Amino acid sequence: MTRLAIAINKTRCIGCQTCAFACKMQNNVPEGMRWNRVITEGCDVEDGALGTYPNLSRSYLPIACQHCENPACQRVCPTGATYKDDKGRVEIDYDKCIGCRMCMAACPYNARVFNWNEPVRKPDFNFGDKEVPVRPKGVAEKCTLCKERTDRGEEPMCVRCCPTKARTYGDLDDPNSEISKLIAERHAYVLLEEQGTKPQVHYFE
Amino acid sequence: MSGATSPHAGMTRRNFLKTAGVAAGALGLAGAASMTTADNWLAPAEAHADGEERVAHLCHQFHCLTGCNLKCTIRDERVSIIEPSDLAEESHQTICLRGIGEVDHIYAADRIQTPLKRVGERGEGKFEAISWDEAIQTIADAIKSAQEQYGEGSVFIRKSTEASIDFDFFGQLMKADSGGNWGLDRGQPNGTAAAFGAFSYCPNRSIHEFSDASTIIELGHNPLESGIVWSRALMDAKEAGVYIVTVDPRFTGTASKSNEWLPVLPGTDAALIQGMIRAIVDEGWYDEEFIKSKTSLPYLVDRETGKTYRSEDVMCPNPTVVGMLTVGAPYVWDEAEGKARLYNEEGVQPALEGTWTINGKEYTTEWTLLKEWISEYSVDWAAETCGIAKETIIALADRYANNGPAIIDFGLGGPDKYTNADVLGHSTSILVAITGNYGRKGSGMGFFGGVGVDDPAATVNYWTLPEGYGYTSCGTAMYDMPYNENPIHVALTFGDAFTLEAAAANDMLNWVKSLDFFAIIDIYHSSAVDYADIVLPACSKFESEENVKSLRASYGHVMLANNLIKPLFESKTDLQIERLLAAQWGLEDTLPETYEELARFMLDGVEELDPRMAGITYDALLQQGGCMALPETGPDYRPDGTADNLPTPSGKVELYYEYLTDWGHQFPVYTDANEAYASNPIKEQYPLYFMQGKSRYRIHAYYTACEWFQENFGPYVNISPEDAEARGIQTGDTVRVFNDRGEFKCGVHVNRSLQPGVLFMAETTYTRYYDEGFLQNVTNSHREDRQYDMYFGPQIPYNDVLVQIEKA
Amino acid sequence: MTSGKTKIAYAVLGILTVAGIAAWIYQLMGGLGVTGMNNGTSWGLYIGCFMFFVGLSAGGLIVASSASVFHVAEYKKVALPAVILSTACICVAGIFVLVDLGGIQRVWRIITGFNPTSPLCWDICVICLYLVINIIYLVFMTSNKDDADRKVAIVSRFALPVAILVHSVTTWIFGLQLSREGWYSAIMAPLFVVSAMDSGLALLMLVLGGLNKSGWFKTEKKLMSSLAGLLATCVAIDAFLVGCEILTMVYPGAAGAETLAIMASGVTAPFFWAEILLGLLIPFCILVFARNRENMGLVMFASVCIVIGVFCKRIWLLFTSFFMPNVYGAPGIISGSSASAHATGMDVWAVVGTYAPTWVEIVIVIGVISLGALAFLVLCQKLLPAAKTAEADGANAAAEGAAA
Known part of the structure; x- marks a missing residue:
């Protein structure tokens, strides 16, 4: 078995948004959509802080599809458009998506975005990887773990571009992979564990 | 080009994009204009059309001091992917959001598409499209008439950092004033x-x-x-x-x-x-x-005059580096022999503290004076x-x-x-x-x-102009021109110098308005563009008329931009713009004809100058894709910087600033900032410090045009919850920030990261994205006189500012 | 055949239906971006109305079928209008699901790619089954054959559990989502069934009142009072279950309490309190007294309150859980393109859910309901014996009732 995943070192994450834009570029993500966001946790403004001056803290959290082992989105999808593939990725067959947005209601991470209208692209052409399908209006989309890149044996674009090397990509089912070792050694955790979705994306400090 | 006008003259986005399509078509690049809005309902979601792809490499920004080599995938003549270069040494395969954001930024709606002529008042931003011939002619006429009427020193030409910074020929050919001290970031x-x-x-x-x-x-x-x-x-x-x-x-x-x-x-x-x-x-x-x-610190200083006790015969190793005057070697008190000896004599054991009388004068050490000072x-x-x-x-x-x-x-x-x-x-x-x-x-x-x-430095040749050409200086820095008498009547800037490289914008822009003529060469419709009489469209780093573009030596690599896209719209590269201008004086042959010629020149024979450059030739570079590392480049490169033989007169760390004796600053006397200090009486009226600094979404104003970033960032001021509450301000409001120098209006974020009493705003954003004015309207124009004596001159006190803020 | 008033009613409903269809075509062209929905609040008025109308439908049928199942003879008298109403409402509910789809042209994928773990699939099956039962019910009830009564009795035995199931399954679309604090609760299904009964019953009473006035169908005052008593019981059970749920949410002082704060004093508070007042307190206080149940004016008023109250309940139930993302932080959730977010620049982000229906949604909702009302009127005219012959003076009132 293969379970492809990403582990994110939150200590090294500087909230620079590079991964968010790398993802947007690679995947031809339209205006007003992100498959990958970096949020300032618990704050209502970007680069905000928690606490009271001068005892402040701030942490950045990159958040995208968690490629859950028990994906709530896949469970509720009426047409099987969302599926768990043989490499452990949660993927969407856009041709099957009827746009019911059941998956968006079910995903605890708000990882999905929807083509509410005819996608507007800025710049006005299909940028990004040419193998990435162009999604029509009326379908949901999200991080594919850079399916097209990872199928070619490359690492996802967010991993490739991260300026501080906070991201590690690999196979959770390979105990010798860097990601498996990191998860074990650094006591990695998952987001919203109580949701029971068993994310494959891990975080550690 | 059909209907191409300034983005300011009422051009809608769609218009712009259509024009972009026409541009691509007109240049025979691709029929890619109508790639989107496929209204075909039942069509399956397919991968992009099998467009022709090629890879280009270039060195990106120098301005953020990172100089990443970027790998660009160009499909249907459009830059479609930008990612870290795999040609660079592994630890230098870097990128950040600014490199990635170029995929949009290159094609942004704020691009200047054609040469423009002002039709409204200065500052109004009304333009009409004109031809290159007319634009170049107009600029040349303005420069020539100023030179005839007022002399060569009446022309101001500056390359700001946001246009290309590869070379700087035209200003030198014009013997123009380049604005002297920079005043930026060297305080x-x-x-x-x-x-x-x-x-x-x-x-x-x-x-x-x-x-x-x-x-x-x-x-x-x-x-x-x-x-x-x-x-x-x-x-x-x-x-x-x-x-x-x-x-x-x-x-x-x-x-x-x-x-x-x-x-x-x-x-x-x-x-x-x-x-x-x-x-x-x-x-x-x-x-x-x-x-x-x-x-x-062991050097002896004359208590009475504050002068260092120096030899009249033996000079310092670097005698002129601080004061331009030749300085003698200083004496120390040798504890072993109980007498003053030159600081670098063999076996000298300098005393650190004490007072001695030599030739009737009382001497002490710098260290003693330092202790008294502290x-x-x-x-x-x-x-x-x-x-x-x-x-x-x-x-x-x-x-x-x-x-x-x-x-x-x-x-x-x-x-x-x-x-x-x-x-x-x-x-x-x-x-x-x-x-x-x-x-x-x-x-x-x-x-x-x-x-x-951090990395080995490459060796390259620098193109020089014939003898006699070079910048001049009227003695007044650009930022002081609104305040001091100066001979400038005509200005030409590559990029926005006037709103970025000066504070107190109302003063600066009033001065700009008073000029006989001002032309700007810029990629984007930046803040200063609205004040120009003629605007020339430069192309981005990703565009070139020829296969290659800039050759840059950066972070242990030599990088040659190559395989780029053709200039969008009617824009041109800096080199071709400079050549067009120079041709008006018949001087175009003093410049390289092409980037290829320049790049070949830069690398010609360098391996004889520097053996580490062996094999790094123009052809080899192109063959390798445009990026080659010097042999030492890599994570283990660790030059052994020492505290010996420093470029000071004596080669040691010289902490006693004798050259500032007139200012009493031999040791640093604490002085309050000009405006930003706690007991400033104007705080009653303007109680808040106003700071500006960097944002990840900008390099100064650059990337304002990037629509991707516009979703995350815009002109807004940050305020602490305490200060916001006292003024009834909430995130999302529009606020007015003001002081006696001016005001501006923009959005606001109530942000706990702010110290109470301090406002912060990231510099900077093209003025039109503000609700009114822009942040430099309130900033300080003060100059600290003692700094005129210092190496980098007085600095622009952008952050030395007090303001008040209210809900607009 | 029809009176002037009925003609006017048909004309008005027809125009509204056409307007709704036009708005829907506009939505098909522009995409769901013409609605107020966004990535943060990914379901809106359509799904709220879907929940509401499934409830309205189930209520009618539960009364009708329990009459047959439990041999409550007097209720049998209103079974026919109840089933007509139920049929119309379930069609309306189904249409709301369809107009909410972003890719209706691919809807056949549900059959070819049927995912047995999806509550939406269950719901589609149950709704279809329910519709079929309704139709069979209608056929048998209006049949003149001798064994029609027996057949009605058999169908009613299926109809009752399916009616309960249809609402439970609809609930499970929400109630099984662990990701949404306000939805994930075992009590959700019973709660929905009860509020389906009270709202459905209330609507039935309103409709019966309207039919009475029009003369298409006469219901005895005694029966109305008796139904009002049943209504009061349903309201009481509803209130009890709501109370249980709230106590369970608030007691640990944890996440549930935060969700409760959103509905008690936050964005959905107007709907929450409207439900408590209109849906529970006021009608219960009216209907609990036998004397009030005799007063048809008060009964009708209480019914209107209940219908509105339960609609408010659907709204707060749906939206409260979209308000606060599980992972909170700026800039938040990106809403969609500038056009669909109805905002530009940084305003496309929101740290908490935001939603306001657009005119397109409202016109479509009115259109769909009008279509349902039209269907109801037509079915009544065709199937109700009195209506076939009567001068339908009060058709207008019936239309109003159906559209409430």
Whole structure:
């Protein structure tokens, strides 16, 4: 078995948004959509802080599809458009998506975005990887773990571009992979564990 | 081109995009204009059409001091993917959001598409499209008539940092005034220049030694948002357990990653450093060995005149570096022989403290004077002035002095933006020197983030113009031109100099309006464009008329931009624009004809000058894809920067600034900032400090046009919850920020990261994105007179500003 | 055949239906971006109405079928209008699901790619089954054959559990989503069934009142009072279950309490309190007294309150759980393109859910309901014996009732 995943070192994450834009570029993500966001946790403004001056803290959290082992989105999808593939990725067959947005209601991470209208692209052409399908209006989309890149044996674009090397990509089912070792050694955790979705994306400090 | 006008003249987005399509078609590039809006309902979601793809490489931004080599995938003649280059040495395969954002930025709606002629009032932003011929002719006529009427010195030409910075020929050909002192981000270097050398703000040890340090003090530096890719070294250090302290009035990203954040009051960093010096002197935590052997502190000074006791016969090794005057070698008191001897005599054992009478004059050491100087500053005073508790200052001094090696990484453009930044730089120099945190592994001082010796430097040739051509100077810096008599009547800028490289914008723009003629060459419709009579469209770094473009030597690599797309719309490369202009004087042949010629010239014969350049030829570069590393480049490159033979007169750290005797600043006398200080009476009217700094979404105003970034960032001011509540301000409101110099209106974020009493706004955004005005309308135009005597001249005090804010 | 008033009613409903269809075509062209929905609040008025109308439908059928199942003879009298109403409402509910789809042209994928773990699939099956049962019910009830009564009795035995199931399954679309604090609760299904009964019954009473006035169908006052008593019981059970749920949410002082704060004093508070007042307190206080149940004016008023109250309940139930993302932080959730977010620049982000229906949604909702009302009127005219012959003076009132 293969379970492809990403582990994110939150200590090294500087909230620079590079991964968010790398993802947007690679995947031809339209205006007003992100498959990958970096949020300032618990704050209502970007680069905000928690606490009271001068005892402040701030942490950045990159958040995208968690490629859950028990994906709530896949469970509720009426047409099987969302599926768990043989490499452990949660993927969407856009041709099957009827746009019911059941998956968006079910995903605890708000990882999905929807083509509410005819996608507007800025710049006005299909940028990004040419193998990435162009999604029509009326379908949901999200991080594919850079399916097209990872199928070619490359690492996802967010991993490739991260300026501080906070991201590690690999196979959770390979105990010798860097990601498996990191998860074990650094006591990695998952987001919203109580949701029971068993994310494959891990975080550690 | 059909219907192409300024984005300002009512062009809608759709219009623009159609035009972009026409441009692509007209140039025979691709029929890719109608790729989107496929209304075909039942069509399956397919991969992109099988467009022709090719790969281009180029060195991206110099301006953020990262110079990443980028790999661009070009499909259907459009830049579709930008990612880290796989040609660079592995640790240099870097990118940040600004590189990626170019995919949109290249095609942004704010691109200037054709040459434009002003039709409205200056500042109104009304233009009509004209031909290149007419535009070039108009500029040449304006320059010629000014030169005839007022002389050569009446023309001002400056290349701002946001246009191409490869070369700078035309201004020199015109013998134009380039505006003298820059006034930007060299406030602390003004204070460190005499001590460690003029360019000592560039560290002499690698940033990768961060992990070898025990303590790093980030002094007003926020690399996490400025030179983003350099923050990898800081994160390595953090993971290696290095203790990181950030001194910043604001809880920056860097502060949030630090072990300790010291929120100094704006403009008071020097008090913190002086408090540390006091604690170190009081507690005896200084490094006597280093002081004696590496610094000027044992040098003898005439008590009465304040002059150093110097030899009349023996000169210093670098006798002219500070004052342009030849200085003799200084004397020290040799404890062994009980007499004054030259500082560098064999076997001399300099006394550190004492007073001696030589030839009837009373001499003492710099160290004695330093102790007298610092005795006037108590740690309590420092604590009160900078707002950091006494115990914290002492603990930091202890950590810095006794738990080394330690690094002081100061930001360029943070504390530099106050009028007392030279005092800070000088104080920091003293702190570094008396603790010996310099010239050994894991120690150092300066701006770590691209200007140091992190990588081997390549050798290239520089194109020179024929004898007799060069810039002139009227003696007045550009930023002083609104205030001082000057001969300038005509201005030409590459990029926006006037709103970026000056504060108090109302003064500057009024002066610009008073000029006979102003032309600008820019890629985007930047803030200054609205004031220009003629606007020429430059192309981005990703575009070139020929296969190649800029050759750059950067971070251990030689990079040749190649395989680029053709210039969009009617834009041209800087080289072709300069050649068109030069041709008006018949001087185009003094310039390279093509980028290829320039690149070939730059590399011609370099391997004879520098054996490390062996094999790095134009053809080899192209064959390799346009990026080759020097042999030493790599993670193990660690030059051994020492504290010996510094570029100071005596080669040692010279902490006593004799050249500032007239100002009484032989040692750094603490002075309040011009406006931003606690007891300033105008605080009654304007109670809030107004700071500006970097955002990850900008390099100054550059990337304002990037629509991707516009979703995340825009012109908004940050305010603390306390100050916001007192004024009924909430996130999402529009606010008016004002003082006697001017005002502006924009959005607001109520942000806990702000120290109460301090506003912060990231510089900067094209003015049209504001609700009204822009941030430089309120900033300070003061010049600190003593800084006219300093290496980098007076600095523009962008942050030395008090304002009031209210809901608009 | 029809009176002037009925003609006017048909004309008005027809125009509204056409307007709704036009708005829907506009939505098909522009995409769901013409609605107020966004990535943060990914379901809106359509799904709220879907929940509401499934409830309205189930209520009618439960009364009708329990009459047959439990041999409550007097209720049998209103079984026919109840089933007609139920049929119309379930069609309306189904249409709301369809107009909410972003890719209706691919809807056949549900059959080819049927995912047995999806509550939406269950719901589609149950709704279809339910519709079929309704139709069979109608056929048998209006049949003149001898064994029609027996067949009605058999169908009613299926109809009752399916009616309960249809609402439970609809609930499970929400109630099984662990990701949404306000939805994930075992009590959700019973709660929905009860509020389906009270709202459905209330609507039935309103309709019966209207039919009475029009003369298409006469219901005895005694029966109305008796139904009002049943209504009061349903309201009481509803209130009890709501109370249980709230106590369970608030007691630990944890996440549930935060959700409760959103509905008690936050964005959905007007709907929450409207439900408590209109849906529970006021009608219960009216209907609990036998004397009030005799007063048809008060009964009708209470019924209107209940219908509105339960609609408010659907709204707060749906939206409260979209308000606060599980992972909170700025800039938040990106809403969609500038056009669909109805905002530009940084305003496309929202740290908490935001939603306001657009005119397109409202016109479509009115259109769909009008279509349902039309269907109801037509079915009544065709199937109700009295209506076939009567001068339908009060058709207008019936239309109003159906559209409430």
